[in-house]
Amino acid sequence: MAMPYLHEVYKDSGVPTYTFVKPMEYRKLLVSLRTPGKGLVVEGPSGIGKTSSITKGLEELGIETKITKLTARKAKDLKIIKTIPGDSLDGIIIIDDFHRLEPETKSSIADYMKTLADEESATTKLVVVGINKAGDSLVKFARDLNNRIDTIRFESNPEEKIVELIENGEKALNIKINIKGDIVKEAQGSFHIAQMLCKEICIHGDVLESCKNTTVITTSLELIKQKVFDDLSRAFNEIARAFATGPKLRKDGRAPYLHILFWLAISNEWALDLNQAIRKYPEHRSSVNTVMEQGYLESFLNGEYAELFAECIHYEANTNVISVEDPKFVYYIRNIQWKKFVREVGYKTINFKSIYDFALSFAGSDRDVAEGLFTRLCEEEVSVFYDKNEQHRILAENVEEYLGPIYRSEAQYVVVLLGSNYPRRIWTQFESQQFKDRFGESSVIPIWFKDAPVGSFDSTAKIGGIEFDRDGDFTLQINYITETLMKKLADNRISSNVGKITKSKNNKDDIGVQLTLF
Template sequence: MSKLTVEDVFKISGVPTHTFVKPSEFSRLMVALRTPGRGVVVEGPSGIGKSTAVTKVLDELEIAKDVVKLSARIPSDVEYIELLPELGGFGTVIVDDFHRLDDKTKAHLADLLKVTADQEDTTRKLVIIGINDAGRALIKSSPDLSNRIDVVKFEIEPDSKIGELVAAGENALNVRISAREHIIEKARGSFYLAQLLCMDACVAEGVIEKPDAERVISTSFAAVQRRVVERQKERFGDTVRAFARGTKFRPSGRAPYLHILKWLSESDSWSISLSEEMRKHPTEKVSVSIVLDQGYLKNLTDKVDISEILHFDPDARILAVENPMLIFYLRNVSWPDFVREVGFTNVDYRQTYDFALSFAGEDRSYAEHLRNALEDNGHTVFYDFAEQHRFLGQDIEAYMGPIYASDSRAVVVVLGDRYGRKRWTLFEASQYKSRIEAGEVIPIWSSAVAPSPYDEMRNRGGLEYDPLGDLLQQATSHADALSKMIAERSDGSSARA
């Protein structure tokens, strides 16, 4: 008779046997699954044990053999899923990875759930499994569905449940794991992570089969963590770095995607609401809102490699991990090293904006081109028209004053023929005046304005634009020069630090 192996005990693929622990929602899930004709939505983070729990409930109900299991990750299954509304009494069907279906298919399944519930059809039962807010996505398609389905939410499991799993594995394999308390803590409510960490500890100690006498697994958790993180770096590193760099990588840019990853690593859950995170992180709010509002984040997460590890719902603004090991990697990677690997030179900043533009209305055409070119280079720019909705009904001077005084890395002043003759340019100048000596105010002279011996900024290095020339070409060239200036100043501060 062959000996029990470590992979049989601490399973990281398939349904666990020796280490299965009933999750907190197990009883509620059983009631939902045995109620005829009523749809069930099982939602929660990846790796939390949703699919395993469903399988175990079906086994206990002794109906597993009659259930059809489909996955939105398998193209042939997706074709079958799309046909479900036309199939009549199809019995019990499970649709896993529901969040990966397109909106049209989700809407058809929502209609099917509604009709099945209204008709109390006992010949078919649809079970949906997806990551966070799968139920919300269904109800968005069919708002009156909320009272016709059972939504079972799998949250992060308590440490006591993770402890049960570890103890069951130790007993089955005849071992005692010295790092068990650290494993319980670092698993952060994930059965999957606990299995993997326990298995790695045993393998490192050379225990790959059940020993005749009890063995103490003395491998330190730090050693386990380093090995696991290193393996995940090989697995996720290139993709995570590509996400952090975004679509237009600039080493001196504001790094919005990098900050999104950091927020995800700090979350207690395996998904984050970007709206909530922006409220908690006002310094990064502007740069992240740009990649959200412009659809850049959606386009990035739609890329094949990235979509395998991250899922973004643009309507709910929720970003969730697709792979449970990704969150462990993000939580335990050395962030200073990661920032250096990605190549950002300016992530420890205090200002909200890279540049604040100051100009008179007559130069708006050029200023708008400049703003667009700077944003294309990965910078955040204060541009009055883009912020109008933020200061409606507010004290404009109180809102704008700090931006020109200190809340931007540099102020770019477009000195056209009307600058300094209008109220707002005078106000803005009064706010940034103290920054001129520090070289934080960059003048861009209009060639239509004759130099004056009384102009205090003429002795400062600046740029020049021709209001009658090609504004786009000039703005693009000037934006590149400003980007290089910020990059060199960032490198200088890093070197001094």
């Protein structure tokens, strides 16, 4: 047998030959592959061994039937996938990157899998491969499909499997890696990351093919990590910065896209359920919820930067799960120096003293103005309390206990829409009681309606505010109020950051603004 080259042993793409390791789910996979007709869903993060295991499993079983491999990444394959339910394709049909398909195509595939299972087809079997929640996505389109398919989830591989991979490579190349234990931990269960790091170690040790004599490669993990990170930066820095910035850099905003990227980096599952994340980090609930619920996140990923994000990030709007498709991108964002990264992206701060930047207080007759302000402020990526947007959270709660703290302290500023009906409504009277003591803290911003009776709001006469005229141009006035509120917020954050700089002059962390992530 010919002596193997490095690229044939530690492979960072394609199906491994020398370093293939059977994952924990392999036996279950074999059983499902040889079960006629019943659909199979193989799901899990990229780089975990899904496609390699299916390929090796089919080889091991010696299945002689026709095997058709398709992927949603290729335009020509996509055309075939869309015609599968009505086509005469038989044998085993493998559809990779299922999560990339359009809902209509997913639905037709789900219906076809159900039909094949009911007929116990002896000629056709569908195998769907996708990242996290691929099975859930299928079942969503055909609720009664759940018992008609096998779903095999590939989790992160245990350390002994990563050790086996590394040692298979050592044997093939006749080498010993001195930091094998460190690589096992660094890979965090990913075969792909282990392959990538081992390949870089061999290059650093000048091992490009199998050695005649056993060679010990001595290096440090930090050296290899930095080399890999520098190489990955060329490919992924632009993507990470574009995502963290969002559709437009808003220096005084809450940086929801940056926080999503950070949460994704620290997620052990390579996928992030945003609904769970905002429960874990409630201080960012409002801003992150807004980009989800208003459709901003989905349109951003499918917009100007769609091609840039396509190979790395996938967002399932139906489940609010965002996943990383390229394991190298995962490794890159996990090793970013986040304080430095935040500064480079351009945010002034990511530390906030309050849960909300603004809380709106208004009578129901002025909801159109409140809605307009809420929409525009959300576009600036700040956190706004607006009762309509939080209605589902208020349900079944003691409303006074829920609202009281928001107006008393949880919002940095209370914006009061002083229309003619404001003093007459029970809830506005309650809200004003909560924030009345904040006038002396420069935390209440009155918006005086021109048609409100003179003298109705004498207590606010000495407070700087903005006038709103119902006979004037609605959009122009909403934009003006928004811009003014954002300037006020920006001034406050600059003042807060100056204080932090003064306090930390002698701190060795010379970043300009002390940034403590979460």
